[in-house]
Amino acid sequence: MSYSYLADSTYGKDNVKFLKVKKDKQNQKVHEIMEATVCVLLKGDFDVSYTEANNAPIVPTDTVKNTILILAKKYDTFPLEKFAARLALHFTSKYAHVSGLTVKITQDRWAKYNVDGKPAHHSFVHQGPEKKIICLDYDKKNGPSKYSLSTSIKDLTVLKSTNSMFYGYNVCDYTTLKPTNDRVLSTDVFATVDWCPKRLGCLNSISSGSKDEIFNHTYLTARDITLDTFAKENSPSVQATMYNMATAILKAAPQVAFVNYELPNKHYFLFDLKWFEGLENDNELFYPSPHPNGLIRCKVGRNQAKL
Numbered sequence: 001m002s003y004s005y006l007a008d009s010t011y012g013k014d015n016v017k018f019l020k021v022k023k024d025k026q027n028q029k030v031h032e033i034m035e036a037t038v039c040v041l042l043k044g045d046f047d048v049s050y051t052e053a054n055n056a057p058i059v060p061t062d063t064v065k066n067t068i069l070i071l072a073k074k075y076d077t078f079p080l081e082k083f084a085a086r087l088a089l090h091f092t093s094k095y096a097h098v099s100g101l102t103v104k105i106t107q108d109r110w111a112k113y114n115v116d117g118k119p120a121h122h123s124f125v126h127q128g129p130e131k132k133i134i135c136l137d138y139d140k141k142n143g144p145s146k147y148s149l150s151t152s153i154k155d156l157t158v159l160k161s162t163n164s165m166f167y168g169y170n171v172c173d174y175t176t177l178k179p180t181n182d183r184v185l186s187t188d189v190f191a192t193v194d195w196c197p198k199r200l201g202c203l204n205s206i207s208s209g210s211k212d213e214i215f216n217h218t219y220l221t222a223r224d225i226t227l228d229t230f231a232k233e234n235s236p237s238v239q240a241t242m243y244n245m246a247t248a249i250l251k252a253a254p255q256v257a258f259v260n261y262e263l264p265n266k267h268y269f270l271f272d273l274k275w276f277e278g279l280e281n282d283n284e285l286f287y288p289s290p291h292p293n294g295l296i297r298c299k300v301g302r303n304q305a306k307l
């Protein structure tokens with residue numbers, strides 16, 4: 001008996017990057033663009049490659065990269081959820097010994113800007129660190145109706161300079177924080193919707209494009225709800241605000257099973273300038289504290305009776 005055994009494994013290609021230019025059928029100079037970074041990791045009958053140095057089953061990671069690029073050229077990649085479904089079905093049907101895979105795709109945000117009052121045909125401004133991320137996990141023994149798919153908004157940085165409070169919390173001998181009904185609130189939004197396969201449909205229907213509108217609409221709705229709630233609410237806490245955001249998304253998107261938020265509470269501390277001629281500081285000058293930060297996560301589901 002050998003000393004060790006292979007408990008788990010997966011492999012593939014990470015950081016496969018492409019820029020896809022989608023040309024309007026009527027006017028070839030009117031474009032949409034997508035810049036994406038793809039990671040595909042395969043699972044399956046690969047144990048001997050680890051345990052017996054037998055490379056026979058290995059689909060080289062170079063082939064994985066080529067496949068991602070060829071499918072990105074041949075097929076529509078908008079929206080990415082559809083492209084991920086296509087990749088999943090391709091790898092699991094082409095290779096009998098590939099039992100499943102994970103696909104993660106990160107999309108940059110590029111937006112057309114106005115020229116002479118109209119959106120430019122093919123000129124774009126990069127929108128900064130904010131990304132859209134989709135993750136798909138598929139095991140073919142479960143069939144194409146069972147998978148786990150999520151869509152995220154990552155690094156959407158927001159700040160509000162009033163209408164945020166925090167009081168009424170637990171106070172003990174370790175507490176120094178003062179309650180406030182007016183503070184700065186800032187965070188880098190990381191919001192993830194977990195799709196419900198039963199309500200969305202199987203991978204084949206996603207890959208056919210019949211769910212494109214749901215993906216596009218839900219992404220924009222989740223982003224709008226996040227920004228709207230952040231702006232409109234007089235926030236009692238990060239916890240309460242993120243829960244309200246998640247509930248609103250669940251109400252607006254019936255194909256979503258769970259909404260997850262991960263929000264750092266990026267602290268801004270009021271400078272005390274009283275030492276200088278008794279100078280008052282009425283929430284006007286703050287110190288952006290780089291660390292530490294609060295970190296608050298939640299996963300919100302739908303009560304069964306409510307759709």
Ligand SMILES: O=c1[nH]c(=O)c2[nH]c(=O)[nH]c2[nH]1
Binds near residue numbers: 239
């Ligand atoms: O919204 C907040 N939630 C907390 O849990 C917390 N803790 C803290 O020190 N400040 C805040 N703010």
